[in-house]
Amino acid sequence: MAIKGTEIVKRLPEGGKKNCKECGLPTCFAFAMKLASGGIAVEKCPYISPEVSRELEDALAPPIRPVTIGRGACALVVGDETVLYRHEKTFVHQPGIGVLIADDELGEVVEDKIRKLRELHFSWVGKTLRADLLALQYKSGDPAKYGAMVKKALTAADCPLMLICEDTDTLLNAHALCEGRKPVLYPVTAQNLEKVISAVKQNPAVVAVKGAGVESLVHLTSRLKEAGIEDVLLDPGSKDLQSAVRDQTLIRRAALKQGFRALGYPTVAFPCFMTADKRREMLLAAMFIPKYAAVIVLSDIDEHTLLPLLVQRLNIYTDPRIPMAMEEKVYPINNPNAGSPVLITTNWALTYFIVASEVEASKVPAWLCVKESGGLGVLTAWAAGKFSGDNIAPFIRKCGVEGMVNHRRLVIPGKVARIRNELSEALPDWQIIVGPGDANEIPAYLPALVKSWKG
Numbered sequence: 001m002a003i004k005g006t007e008i009v010k011r012l013p014e015g016g017k018k019n020c021k022e023c024g025l026p027t028c029f030a031f032a033m034k035l036a037s038g039g040i041a042v043e044k045c046p047y048i049s050p051e052v053s054r055e056l057e058d059a060l061a062p063p064i065r066p067v068t069i070g071r072g073a074c075a076l077v078v079g080d081e082t083v084l085y086r087h088e089k090t091f092v093h094q095p096g097i098g099v100l101i102a103d104d105e106l107g108e109v110v111e112d113k114i115r116k117l118r119e120l121h122f123s124w125v126g127k128t129l130r131a132d133l134l135a136l137q138y139k140s141g142d143p144a145k146y147g148a149m150v151k152k153a154l155t156a157a158d159c160p161l162m163l164i165c166e167d168t169d170t171l172l173n174a175h176a177l178c179e180g181r182k183p184v185l186y187p188v189t190a191q192n193l194e195k196v197i198s199a200v201k202q203n204p205a206v207v208a209v210k211g212a213g214v215e216s217l218v219h220l221t222s223r224l225k226e227a228g229i230e231d232v233l234l235d236p237g238s239k240d241l242q243s244a245v246r247d248q249t250l251i252r253r254a255a256l257k258q259g260f261r262a263l264g265y266p267t268v269a270f271p272c273f274m275t276a277d278k279r280r281e282m283l284l285a286a287m288f289i290p291k292y293a294a295v296i297v298l299s300d301i302d303e304h305t306l307l308p309l310l311v312q313r314l315n316i317y318t319d320p321r322i323p324m325a326m327e328e329k330v331y332p333i334n335n336p337n338a339g340s341p342v343l344i345t346t347n348w349a350l351t352y353f354i355v356a357s358e359v360e361a362s363k364v365p366a367w368l369c370v371k372e373s374g375g376l377g378v379l380t381a382w383a384a385g386k387f388s389g390d391n392i393a394p395f396i397r398k399c400g401v402e403g404m405v406n407h408r409r410l411v412i413p414g415k416v417a418r419i420r421n422e423l424s425e426a427l428p429d430w431q432i433i434v435g436p437g438d439a440n441e442i443p444a445y446l447p448a449l450v451k452s453w454k455g
């Protein structure tokens, strides 16, 4: 549980009465308050003893630690979550989606999976969605073959890696090949824990501990913490849907509600090992996205299975308090010129991308004016008074579209046909045209509109 400033101050030098100002703050109390809110580091006070410093750092650490897998621009950050339910606040770091490659798979299958991980991506409401990591499984019984696959993955993709290997020596040899890449090592159990600790101290990696149930994870994470290793993922070893939901919820609750540090780490889930049925595997993955897994490993990906998962992940991990909104401005579509039609819509990202893609599909060059409307859709924005004649008119005057076109015709969404008269009054030099009620009518509507102007 987070420690309060009033508790921190009691642990400061002279019981919080030294007030020497060397930390840059006027009093120890001010330092304690800032420390509690995360605004200053413990070491800014040179008089705190190492023991108290450790105690405070521990108490101030997030209930679920952030863990970084991999290095550089492709690194995947997971964990650092603070709520049990997404509607309480927001989920922060979306789970990484991994693709499993076993070293006994055919060369072309391996190539194809690496290619898909590298190339398969989707543009969605202005974001690029894709899977995140390769999970390399030792299955062949031939350590040299596994090593060769790890080397291949290291050169073919710069994404984060997970090494899955039950044989400790082979796992640690593969780990040594990944120097500087900070892979995940899995499974780490009571049997190989000490060997893994000494290897990870030399060459940093994320340690994914596997237990037979939630309780068995506790002594593993406690030993890792004692050894100074905090980049940890938890696998409670759930075998089916029911136990997976139970275990994931138990871990999350223990970390957030009871402040139980030994379980305050992100979790990893393996739908790929829980079923051989591909559809069931996707359903399990879809369950793990809202139910707390931080890394989800799939046996394979393709556009039909990956896109729904990525969209679900985006929706769940989008802050519900912040609408997905576009910048207020005029967007050119299909290289418009001065004679091209002008349309207007609201700045909800989904509205924008639907309208923009339909205008694009119409092949008619056009200007799309996107008005700030609190990130709401057309009808909601109108009902909230954010998309009416009174506020559209000043936007049209200031957005610059009047200098971009040589006409004064503005197409408004058919759903708000009722604002036509008030907008005509507010923009007397513009002809207000009521467009289609649904965006999917735009590809037929726009060519006909432009033709009617020419005729």
Ligand code: SF4
Binding pocket: 012, 013, 018, 019, 020, 021, 022, 023, 024, 025, 026, 027, 028, 029, 031, 044, 045, 046, 047, 048
């Ligand atoms: S440096 Fe330490 S002792 Fe001095 S005022 Fe700041 S918190 Fe207090």
